[in-house]
Amino acid sequence: MHIEFRHLRTIQAIHETGGLARAADRLNITQSALSHQIKGIEDQAGVELFVRRSKPLKLSAAGMKMLAAAEEILPRVAALETEFTGLIAGSAGRLHIAIECHACFEWLFPVLEQFRKAWPEVDVDIRPGLAFDALPALRKETVDLVVSSDPEDLPETDFTPLFDYEPVFVAAAAHPLANKPFIEAPDFRGETLITYPVDRTRLDVFTELLTPAKVEPAAIRQVELTAVILLLVASNRGVAVLPDWVVRQVRYNSDYVTRPLTKTGLTRRLYAATRADDTSRPFMAHLIRLARQEAVKLQRAERPPG
Helix, strand or coil, X not given: XXXXXXXXHHHHHHHHHCCHHHHHHHHCCCXXXXXXXXXXHHHHXXXXXXXXXXXCCXXXXXXXXXXXXXXXXXXXXXXXXXXXXXXXXXXXXXEEEEECXXXXXXXXXHHHHHHHHHCXXXXXXXXXXXXXXXXXXXXXXXXXXXXXXXXCCCCCEEEEEEEEECEEEEEECCCHHHHCCCECHHHHCCCEEEECCCCHHHCHHHHHHHHHHCCCCCEEEECCCHHHXXXXXXXXXXXXXXXXXXXXXXXXXXXXXXXEECCCCCCEEEEEEEECCCCCCHHHHHHHHHHHHHHHHHHCCCCCCC
């Protein structure tokens, strides 16, 4: 049996209008053409779909089964057409994100909250399990955007700059290193360094400071949540290095001190890695713009009143 979408629309139109003439008008075809189409449908089905000589024209039991199929299938087709229209217009799509920077969750969530309101038809998801294989996942189209601080020369991949940030040393106010104007690699030798649970190749304190200087902390303690890292630091259980947008919340807290790493400080840059064909999509461009704006707001946070 070969049933087409137009056959389902015909069954639905006849049922809803109750007659061939009105159904033909709705379908914008002649009544003769509609009658011919009905015969073709019944020939395909091998059963009568209408109760003959009934006014208004009624569907048979077999016709009602086809109507049920039409009422299930046609809305799905219409929704698919709408989705494809949105994809062509750039108002719909998929945005699955992988993050190589563990601390970026703190900054990214406010960005996504703004984004979802502006682009409700875009399917947004964060894929944290892909952090270590994020760029290969991007090339395989498993994800659509990677937040990374390590741009690579990859074919058909764009690394769009988001913002610069400073990795900042954080310690308890009573810690001996609090008396220093800046922190250098040797200062970590006797310290417990509290970090996120990621490989040290993903941590700025190692890649930019300790590894080049061949310095190893006395101990490393891995903690999942930023709030717990800061709690342990305030309790003088160790020291940490966090991005400047994270330490904004403790900058004016008397329990903590923050210091630059090295006399001149360190600067890192975050990028949005996307497939080249997707970079200019309207919703992708908007997300990147929101990401830059949110980062600036966090880094310029003023001292709270009181």
